[in-house]
Amino acid sequence: MPPDEVTPTNGSESTVSYPISALTIVLATPEQVFESHRRTYDGWELGQESIEEHLGRRANIARFLSSFNEPGKHAVWVLVPRDDPRTLDFCCACETHRRTAIAHTKVVSQSRSNDRKNTIDSASLSTPSPPSLSIGVEDVTAYGIGAVFTPKRFRGKGYASHMMRLLHHVLAPPSSLEFPAAEWGTPPVIPPGFGNARISYLYSDVGTSFYASCGPGVEKCGGWVVSSPKIVVWEVSTLEGALDGIQSSKPDVPEGPSVGRRWLDENALRYVLDQDANNFRNDLIRLRQNPQQVEATTTGLALSPPRDAPHDPLGGNAVPPVREQSMGEARTRFALLPNSGNVDFLIRRCLFNLPPRMRGRGLSPESKWGAQLASASSGRGGKDTLDAFVAWVIESHEAPDRVLITRLRCPHSHLLSNLLSAAVEAAIEYGMTHIEVWNLPKDLRDAAVASGLGGVESERNDHLSAVKWYGDHSEDQVEWIMNEKYSWC
Numbered sequence: 001m002p003p004d005e006v007t008p009t010n011g012s013e014s015t016v017s018y019p020i021s022a023l024t025i026v027l028a029t030p031e032q033v034f035e036s037h038r039r040t041y042d043g044w045e046l047g048q049e050s051i052e053e054h055l056g057r058r059a060n061i062a063r064f065l066s067s068f069n070e071p072g073k074h075a076v077w078v079l080v081p082r083d084d085p086r087t088l089d090f091c092c093a094c095e096t097h098r099r100t101a102i103a104h105t106k107v108v109s110q111s112r113s114n115d116r117k118n119t120i121d122s123a124s125l126s127t128p129s130p131p132s133l134s135i136g137v138e139d140v141t142a143y144g145i146g147a148v149f150t151p152k153r154f155r156g157k158g159y160a161s162h163m164m165r166l167l168h169h170v171l172a173p174p175s176s177l178e179f180p181a182a183e184w185g186t187p188p189v190i191p192p193g194f195g196n197a198r199i200s201y202l203y204s205d206v207g208t209s210f211y212a213s214c215g216p217g218v219e220k221c222g223g224w225v226v227s228s229p230k231i232v233v234w235e236v237s238t239l240e241g242a243l244d245g246i247q248s249s250k251p252d253v254p255e256g257p258s259v260g261r262r263w264l265d266e267n268a269l270r271y272v273l274d275q276d277a278n279n280f281r282n283d284l285i286r287l288r289q290n291p292q293q294v295e296a297t298t299t300g301l302a303l304s305p306p307r308d309a310p311h312d313p314l315g316g317n318a319v320p321p322v323r324e325q326s327m328g329e330a331r332t333r334f335a336l337l338p339n340s341g342n343v344d345f346l347i348r349r350c351l352f353n354l355p356p357r358m359r360g361r362g363l364s365p366e367s368k369w370g371a372q373l374a375s376a377s378s379g380r381g382g383k384d385t386l387d388a389f390v391a392w393v394i395e396s397h398e399a400p401d402r403v404l405i406t407r408l409r410c411p412h413s414h415l416l417s418n419l420l421s422a423a424v425e426a427a428i429e430y431g432m433t434h435i436e437v438w439n440l441p442k443d444l445r446d447a448a449v450a451s452g453l454g455g456v457e458s459e460r461n462d463h464l465s466a467v468k469w470y471g472d473h474s475e476d477q478v479e480w481i482m483n484e485k486y487s488w489c
């Protein structure tokens with residue numbers, strides 16, 4: 001279909017206006033990927049970076065991401081005219097990153113021996129048959145969306161909105177959405193490996209309404225809904241003083257086993273996050289069983305399995321059966337798994353993005369990217385991990401003054417000061433003045449205030465976490481658990 005209006009600006013760039021029905025979304029060719037990197041140099045405020053540095057950095061990140069060798073795990077999409085899908089003059093672009101999440105799902109149990117791969121069904125651990133509806137925790141596919149960008153000459157024509165609307169139709173199963181072909185023409189082709197999302201999510205830098213208005217239909221609604229963009233920020237020097245105060249007020253006689261700490265480099269952290277991901281499944285099931293805990297836990301409290309929990313043949317700690325009729329009006333909850341490629345991505349991105357003042361300081365994958373606590377265990381002679389750890393990155397372009405905590409598992413509030421003191425040490429070593437954590441659970445927040453650790457809680461103005469759910473529920477019935485920085489994309 002011919003464009004409505006063509007006003008070329010130079011040999012390769014135009015200010016073409018296309019009717020929406022003339023456009024579709026496709027995976028970018030390598031040339032279009034390069035062009036999308038080139039365009040963001042002009043559009044994003046990147047400080048002192050030269051175009052060569054910018055392109056080199058984007059190429060490094062792209063190379064690292066493609067090393068996962070999983071087709072479609074990381075993808076660049078472009079909005080193009082249907083009759084010229086390989087054009088370098090595409091309307092706008094975005095990226096998707098495939099992640100694994102877990103969610104409560106309704107599972108029909110047939111018998112105990114049923115093969116439900118990747119599904120922990122709490123009812124299946126009880127007496128088999130008759131068939132019943134129960135709640136399980138299931139692995140689901142999620143896509144993180146980033147780098148949404150329209151060049152200035154194309155802005156305000158509805159392109160980014162339309163790209164985001166079409167994106168639902170290539171990410172989610174076609175059966176879960178209706179495509180308004182009368183208005184938008186033929187649906188986009190779903191490339192192999194896509195069309196499987198239960199969740200997509202993003203971090204909005206353009207407020208709450210733009211992405212909320214980009215739903216899968218023609219109405220200006222039904223898109224991504226912002227979910228709890230809360231942060232707590234500590235000033236390092238103040239927090240250091242508060243930690244010293246707590247330390248000096250402790251009695252000389254130690255009570256109970258002492259708590260030790262070990263630093264986590266990228267490799268060690270990956271292992272810890274694998275364990276953390278396993279624990280997430282139990283956390284979700286326990287949240288369902290103990291709705292009274294929800295208030296304290298919905299934003300990410302890491303519940304630890306009880307020490308005396310029976311062994312679960314499916315890999316976690318067994319939990320009593322949970323039947324649908326006892327669920328009341330409990331909401332559907334999901335959590336992105338912390339070991340789903342994110343840790344390496346954030347650390348490597350941090351290393352590729354280092355500003356000149358931080359280069360040459362020896363930062364590498366072997367540096368301190370977190371700390372884990374352990375206690376001297378009585379009776380067994382060894383060390384017990386306490387299931388408590390903190391992980392962080394530095395985002396030198398976007399938050400150059402702070403250590404950003406990516407994941408905090410702190411099952412006992414008295415361990416918080418120890419974890420924060422590790423972050424303080426790292427901040428001082430890297431010359432950072434602040435520490436930020438996303439969605440600090442309420443009990444930890446209360447404990448921080450009560451013990452004098454302080455911290456200022458607020459809502460972010462940017463990077464607003466927002467979610468779209470594909471399935472039975474609307475976004476306001478769905479709750480994003482562990483909505484922390486680790487799932488950033």
Ligand SMILES: CC(C)(COP(=O)(O)OP(=O)(O)OC[C@H]1O[C@@H](n2cnc3c(N)ncnc32)[C@H](O)[C@@H]1OP(=O)(O)O)[C@@H](O)C(=O)NCCC(=O)NCCS
Pocket residue numbers: 043092147148149150151154155156157158159160161162203204205206207210
């Ligand atoms: C945001 C952006 C992708 C929109 O692209 P576009 O093709 O012009 O978008 P559309 O024409 O579909 O929609 C324009 C809408 O976006 C809104 N918008 C654009 N920039 C915005 C901002 N910084 N804050 C809030 N809304 C914004 C416009 O107000 C307009 O709203 P309206 O339709 O109610 O008038 C584009 O402005 C851009 O690339 N900006 C720089 C990169 C960026 O910020 N990307 C988003 C990162 S989360």
